[in-house]
Amino acid sequence: xxxxxxxxxxxxxxxxxKVKCFQHCDKNYxxxxxxxxxxxxxxxxxxxxxxxxxxxxxxxxPFGDAMSSPYSVLIKPTYGSxxxxxxNSSNLHIGITDSKGVAYDYDEEGxxxxxxxxxxxxxxxLSKALIAGVQDGWDNNLYQFSRNHRWSTDxxxxxxxxxxxxxxxxxxxxxxxxxxxCVASRSEFCKEQIVPHTTRAAQFIGLYRQIEKEGFVxxxxxxx
Numbered sequence: 001x002x003x004x005x006x007x008x009x010x011x012x013x014x015x016x017x018k019v020k021c022f023q024h025c026d027k028n029y030x031x032x033x034x035x036x037x038x039x040x041x042x043x044x045x046x047x048x049x050x051x052x053x054x055x056x057x058x059x060x061x062p063f064g065d066a067m068s069s070p071y072s073v074l075i076k077p078t079y080g081s082x083x084x085x086x087x088n089s090s091n092l093h094i095g096i097t098d099s100k101g102v103a104y105d106y107d108e109e110g111x112x113x114x115x116x117x118x119x120x121x122x123x124x125x126l127s128k129a130l131i132a133g134v135q136d137g138w139d140n141n142l143y144q145f146s147r148n149h150r151w152s153t154d155x156x157x158x159x160x161x162x163x164x165x166x167x168x169x170x171x172x173x174x175x176x177x178x179x180x181x182c183v184a185s186r187s188e189f190c191k192e193q194i195v196p197h198t199t200r201a202a203q204f205i206g207l208y209r210q211i212e213k214e215g216f217v218x219x220x221x222x223x224x
Contacts, residue, residue: 016061016063016083016120016208017034017208018034018058018059018061019032019033019034019058019059019061019204019207019208019211020032020033020034020035020036020056020057020058020059021054021056021057021058021059021219022036022052022054022055022056022057023052023053023054023221024040024042024043024045024047024050024052024053025040025042025043025045025050025053026042026043026053027053027221028220028221029042029218029219029220029221030054030218030219030221031216031217031218031219032059032207032211032216032217032218032219033211033215033216033217034211034212036048036056037215037216041216041218042218059204059207061204062122062197062200062201062204063082063120063121063122063123063201064121064122064123065101065115065118065119065120065121065123066095066097066101066102066103066115066118066119066121067100067101067102067115067119068101069097069101069123069125070097070098070099070100070101071097071098071099071125071126071131071135071138072096072097072123072124072125072126073094073095073096073123073124073126073167073193074094074095074096074097074103074105074118074121074122074123074124075092075093075094075121075122075124075194075197075198076092076093076117076118076120076121076122077090077091077092077093078090078091078092078093079091081120082120082121082122082201082205083120083205083208083209086201086202086205088202092194092198093105093107093163094163094164094167094194095112095118095163095167096142096166096167096170096171097115098138098139098142098143099135099138099139100139101115102115103115103117103118104142104146104166105163105166105167106146106151106156106162106163106165106166107156107162107163108153108156108158109153110151110152110153110156111146111147111151111166113146122197122198122201123197124193124194124197126176129179130176130179130180131174131176134174134175134176138174141170141173141174142170145169145170145173146166151166164186168183168186168189171183172184
């Protein structure tokens with residue numbers, strides 16, 4: 001997956017429907033859908049009148065929102081939403097939250113302090129171990145750090161001084177690199193922190209779009 005970092009100002013998001021999973025008649029196949037079908041696509045029996053091997057349950061979404069995610073790194077597409085617009089080649093935008101879930105990010109327009117545009121994003125929470133000792137001063141440090149002239153519009157460069165620079169330099173400023181060495185390297189941070197989350201997100205998006213198109217997806221159960 002190619003990851004490019006760009007600005008992000010698009011605030012249009014779609015409500016994500018819950019993806020349900022159940023087994024009706026065959027232990028080797030899961031059926032994934034938004035709404036239970038009337039007829040089982042495998043055995044053609046009425047689902048409401050016959051017992052399911054595994055009752056429906058919801059598949060966890062890989063997306064969260066800023067307000068519910070204090071002390072976290074956030075990722076979203078530069079334009080549009082993950083569910084509707086994301087492709088493997090899409091540019092991504094990155095931000096970081098304070099203790100109350102208020103998001104700070106940097107782009108060609110300067111610093112933004114706004115959680116509303118982060119209501120469908122990938123969340124990378126910073127563990128208690130990482131922020132131990134700096135938690136009390138996190139909010140003030142983030143606020144003061146964001147006011148530095150380095151985050152003005154004049155300093156912005158698409159490839160060398162951008163939203164990624166802002167987040168990594170703040171983490172370094174807070175000494176997070178002491179326990180998370182990948183903070184010192186863009187490529188390592190992408191590899192260790194971003195790619196695993198966006199890979200999971202891409203898999204969910206692919207499944208979601210397939211259900212939207214076909215109504216349901218039949219999934220072979222992998223042997224345990």
